[in-house]
Amino acid sequence: MIDPYESALDAIPGTHPYPRTSRYHDAEIGVHQQPDGTEVRYTKRRLLPPLSAAVDETAPHTVSSGERPDQLGQRYFGDPGQWWQIADANPVLDPRELTDEPGQQIDIPLPGGFHG
Numbered sequence: 001m002i003d004p005y006e007s008a009l010d011a012i013p014g015t016h017p018y019p020r021t022s023r024y025h026d027a028e029i030g031v032h033q034q035p036d037g038t039e040v041r042y043t044k045r046r047l048l049p050p051l052s053a054a055v056d057e058t059a060p061h062t063v064s065s066g067e068r069p070d071q072l073g074q075r076y077f078g079d080p081g082q083w084w085q086i087a088d089a090n091p092v093l094d095p096r097e098l099t100d101e102p103g104q105q106i107d108i109p110l111p112g113g114f115h116g
Contacts, residue, residue, distance in 0.1 A: 017043070023084045048088055058089050058107035067100040069095045076108050085109050 018024040028044040061072065073083035087095045089107045098106055 017041075021079065021081060023088070057110050059106050059110055061108045063099050063102055063104045063106060066100075067099045069098050072098070072108070 018027070018116060024043050024046060027046045030042050030044045032040045034040060038063060051087060061076075069083035070080035072086055074080040075080075077085060083095060083098075086098060086106065086108055089109045090098060092098055
């Protein structure tokens with residue numbers, strides 16, 4: 001759960017380029033200088049910890065027919081937009097791979113656990 005005070009800070013322009021619920025919140029911001037001197041800010045690559053290190057910080061979930069990543073985000077984190085936390089804890093390139101096969105077991109990050 002996000003502290004209301006932190007949410008208020010997120011609403012102030014310039015305090016954070018991404019809200020605290022975004023997977024990019026803690027990503028480093030870089031500055032590229034174009035030949036004409038114009039500076040362009042960009043989000044640097046977001047690196048995840050090795051998956052083997054995250055084993056004790058996840059719980060298993062068996063995918064049911066028709067489930068979607070956003071539904072799992074709502075179920076486990078109370079926010080459908082948090083599906084990316086589940087994607088980060090599993091070796092998938094496309095989040096749809098998480099729920100493509102009913103019966104497949106995926107990892108769900110525990111509270112305070114795996115964060116990318």
